[in-house]
Amino acid sequence: MTETAEAVRYVAKNMRLDLRLIAEMVTPHTRVLDIGCGDGQLIDELSRVGGCDARGIEIDMAEVTRTVARGLPVMHGDADSDLRHYPDRAFDYVVLSRTLQAVERPREVLRQMLRIGERAIVSFPNFGHWKVRLQLMWSGRMPMTEVWARPWHETPNIHPCTIRDFFMLCAEEGYEVERWLAIDEAGRKSPWRRFSGLANLFGEQALFMLRRA
Amino acid sequence: MDTAPLSEIAHQSVTFACGLTLDGGAHLPTLTVAYRTYGLLNQQASNAILICHALTGDQYVAETHPVTGKDPWWELMVGPGRPVDTDKYFVICSNVLGGCMGTTGPGDVRDDGRHWGMEFPAITIRDMVRAQRRLVDHLGITRLFAVIGGSMGGMQVLEWAATYPDAVFAAVPIATAATHSAQxxxxxxxxxxxxxxxxxxxxxxxxxxxxxxxxxxxxxxxxxxxxxxxxxxxxxxxxxxxxxxxxxxxxxxxxxxxxxxxxxxxxxxxxxxxxxxxxxTRAMDYFDLAAEHKNDLSRAFAGTRTRFCVVSFSSDWLFPTAESRAIARALNRAAANVSFVEVASDKGHDAFLLDEPDLHRIVSGFLSGCALHAGLPS
Missing domain, CATH: 1.10.1740.110 (Rna Polymerase Sigma Factor; Chain: A)
Structure with a gap:
């Protein structure tokens, strides 16, 4: 028993920090769907420590294979085409981390997330960060930063947005922002959470928890 | 071509004197189910795994075949230390209804002394599953830890989960479909x-x-x-x-x-x-699980608590990945717990029987994960 508990802590310690922030947002013993679950870190943590019924969707078949082989429930699929197959309110939380900017129809994906889940937890890289703005301003070329690391013709991130853009989309769609915070690339919370203008300038990533208003 | 009659050999079996009423309305006066088991059933009878064989398979899943002398047909999947580990699980495999390895089928002699032959009534995949259910009951098992099968065996897995949802903790339909295509x-x-x-x-x-x-x-x-x-x-x-x-x-x-x-x-x-x-082959052709549930496959699994692992192979054109994806999505519509993987392989439909390390890792990991949830010792 002690051995298991220690193993769990070990995993949690090595979790991507933004995933840990998400894990902390989720109430234990709830139903969670993680879209783009990668190697399954979050669903593993949520099911083992939080006692959640946590499942994943992942587009990369090699990741799906590895994750199912670890005993985690993951299905091959993607945010754009698979969410519509789930019934209304099938989950308490639907998570989309660092993927919104890469889906084909972000607005529709958000709608589906809030149809099948009570709450949506969304994280995305912030295109409003000062480095991005400055690079575009000075060089006149598409910005390349640690977060936006690939040239424009190679990037899967076809729908970049800023924190301000995201707030506006939530208002248009009538979603209630229950919680939000700006984080740096490593996933540490930024101190500008009270001022969205500053967060939009200094936050490398944003993390939102939404629900239907 | 050798046209001599097949030799008759004795198979381990159980006979149910009350027979079996079939989907088509006919009644088989007696039902014999030939089967093999491997490993030990635990005290709670909670570690049983049923393997469903394909069209031309049989119950000799993990031992040398008594007729051909060939290696067990799912040697890489079932056995000690294999993904379906007979050191941990009690593995059952029975010959399907209509088969020719000891279970009631058209080669049997009827009460009037004649062979059934073509007069053997048409059977369905569900009839096969009902016969298996009799065997499982007979062995004192109320809930199977898992039902696993490929191809026609996968059809039986789906039918098990749809017909006896509370008797199946985990289901692994491999390289299969919820209906047989026109092709x-x-x-x-x-x-x-x-x-x-x-x-x-x-x-x-x-x-x-x-x-x-x-x-x-x-x-x-x-x-x-x-x-x-x-x-x-x-x-x-x-x-x-x-x-x-x-x-x-x-x-x-x-x-x-x-x-x-x-x-x-x-x-x-x-x-x-x-x-x-x-x-x-006729039973396979008639299989259409959605048709049994108002043409909505998700209804077949409504409210299910079974955990599913659906697996397909990239080069399988007999039961292509699209068929498995349709099963996985129907399970999504039923809010079921489902894993779905396509294994990259160039070996076609037969891949499920062959050396495909990814398949074996998937089944092994899925079963271990389920064992944790079922409270079985790991």
């Missing part, structure tokens, strides 16, 4: 016509003639065997190479692929009954 029915029909057209078939009553319709059944097997492979697998194995020292019956040298198929056909007829082949 698959077409291939089966070619095979059946080959059997029916064999002069030795005698309307199905060949049991007394001292001969079996070996030629027709061999052709049926050859056609089917092509559908189990992929173009890449055939090219890789045989290409256009010729078989040294062998002439084709018609023109010149024989291709290796011809020789291979003829060998497959000739060995198959020594272990399989032609009437069973007709009966079971």
């Amino acid at each position: 698959n029915i077409a291939f089966n029909e070619v095979g059946r016509q080959a059997v029916l057209g064999d002069a030795d078939f005698c309307g199905g009553q060949y049991y007394q003639t001292g001969r079996i319709p070996a030629g027709g059944l061999a052709v049926a097997r050859m056609v089917a065997h092509i559908t189990y492979l992929s173009e890449q697998a055939l090219s890789r194995k045989f290409g256009r190479r010729l078989q040294p020292g062998k002439a084709s019956a018609l023109f010149g040298d024989m291709f290796q692929v011809e020789s291979y198929l003829q060998y497959q056909g000739s060995t198959f007829v020594r272990r399989f009954d032609a009437n069973s082949y007709l009966t079971i």
Whole structure:
């Protein structure tokens, strides 16, 4: 028993920090769907420590294979085409981390997330960060930063947005922002959470928890 | 072609005197189910795994075949230390209803002393599953930890989960579909016509003639065997190479692929009954799980608590990935707990029986994860 508990802590310690922030947002013993679950870190943590019924969707078949082989429930699929197959309110939380900017129809994906889940937890890289703005301003070329690391013709991130853009989309769609915070690339919370203008300038990533208003 | 009758061997079995009423309305006066088990059933009877075999498989899943002397048909999947670990699980495998390895089928002698032959009633995949349920009850098991099968075995897995949801903790349908496609029915029909057209078939009553319709059944097997492979697998194995020292019956040298198929056909007829082949292929053709549930596959799994792991293979054109994805999505609509993976392989439909390490890792990991949830010791 002690051995298991220690193993769990070990995993949690090595979790991507933004995933840990998400894990902390989720109430234990709830139903969670993680879209783009990668190697399954979050669903593993949520099911083992939080006692959640946590499942994943992942587009990369090699990741799906590895994750199912670890005993985690993951299905091959993607945010754009698979969410519509789930019934209304099938989950308490639907998570989309660092993927919104890469889906084909972000607005529709958000709608589906809030149809099948009570709450949506969304994280995305912030295109409003000062480095991005400055690079575009000075060089006149598409910005390349640690977060936006690939040239424009190679990037899967076809729908970049800023924190301000995201707030506006939530208002248009009538979603209630229950919680939000700006984080740096490593996933540490930024101190500008009270001022969205500053967060939009200094936050490398944003993390939102939404629900239907 | 060897047309001598098949040798009769004794199989471990249980007989249910009350018989079995079939989906088609007919009643089989007695039901015999031949089966094998491996490993030990725990005290709570909670570690049982049922393996469902495919069209021409049988109950000898993890031991040398008593007729052919060949290796167990799912040697890499089932056994000590294998993904379906017989050191941990109590593994059951029974011959399907309509089969020819000891379970009630068209080769049996009826009360009036005649063989059933073609008069054996039409059966369904659900009838096969009902027969298996009898066996499982007989063994004192109320809930199977898992039901696993590929191809037609996968159809049975789906039918188990739909018909007896509370009796299946985990389900692993591999390289299968919730309905048989027109193309698959077409291939089966070619095979059946080959059997029916064999002069030795005698309307199905060949049991007394001292001969079996070996030629027709061999052709049926050859056609089917092509559908189990992929173009890449055939090219890789045989290409256009010729078989040294062998002439084709018609023109010149024989291709290796011809020789291979003829060998497959000739060995198959020594272990399989032609009437069973007709009966079971028909059951596959009639399988349509959605049709049993108002044409909505998700209804088949409404409210299910079974955990599913759906697996397909990239080069399988008999049961393509799209069919497995349709199953996975229907399970999504039912809010079921489902894992779905396509294994990259160039071996075609047969991949589920072959050395595919990813498949074995997936099944092994999925079962371990489920064991944790089922409270089985790991």
